[in-house]
Amino acid sequence: MMIMNKEKRTQIFTRLRDENPNPVTELEYSSPYELLVAVALSAQATDVSVNKATRKLFPVANTPEKMVQLGEEGLKEYIKTIGLFNSKAKNVIKMAELLIERHGGEVPETRDELVALPGVGRKTANVVLNTAFKQLAMAVDTHIFRVSNRTKIAPGKNVDEVEARLMRLVPKEFLMDAHHWLILHGRYVCVARKPKCNACIIEDLCEFKQKTSD
Template identity: 85%
Template structure:
């Protein structure tokens, strides 16, 4: 795919949604960090349902530690893998309090050192909370990047590297949100809705549908 096509793709995505945002509900960097960590292998809807009850009670590392692991489990037990997520969340909060005065660090290396925080989670926080032009590649973005040929790659690291190189700079800050929303609602896994896709004519996917 050439630069002109990529520019037009992101121009259209921006025109349709000028100010894209994550669908996770949060009011601080810590709330976002915890919500993203909880969302691994779970839906944003299920995480929001849990955090709507949790955050009014505990929305800082100190408050989560006061809840304790069992107390936290009561709030997140409807989310998949809640046992391991609660354990990691408590460890993460301990590190935030002990090493960062309860604040969320703004460097990827420091974020990735936190229990339960991988590269994708770190990138989401850096991009969404701290407005850094980085790319968090999840299953939706991986699929869209490969199908459209915007940034094809064999693994998430390869796709991330190509997106960082190929997405025009003016779109880089919001590209993560546009691609994830496009994958979630239009370029869906089983049968993409090519017939109602605003970039269908630019997409290089060979097996397009008429839906």
């Protein structure tokens, strides 16, 4: 499996940083708990649909205590426009109960404690660790998986392989924000069906063979 050389990778992240020096998640939140709920709701859903729901939900329930008071049926009313809302409502309420029971209502700052919560997988935990707590973590979603493999920045057969390679290969100075740059690049430029190679700022560095020309 060919992996691009270090100099090229450094150039790629330098360009992504120059274009967007302070990248942020497109999910709207104002506390680690709001971010945790938003990320849990965003599985197999768009950030746009989640933001639409949480703009109404968070003024009513933005702490684990308020979420438990709202209850599963109450929560469903706010998130019924999001895919898989039944199971997500169940998980978010259970998650709130466990945060109160085990963590005094605070969001824990370790991956092991986060993934022990209902509805929280490694990807969700990594988003929270990186975005809310400024820890070096790489949440590999479909966009990051695609960009890493297509460009050859950090190819891998599965998300765990890609995550491990990115953590090892992305130069340290870029590691904190790399997750956001790669997601945004995959969401808007290196899109799934037909990448917009002509609009890509790293097109000359990318090692994808079937580049598009229009």
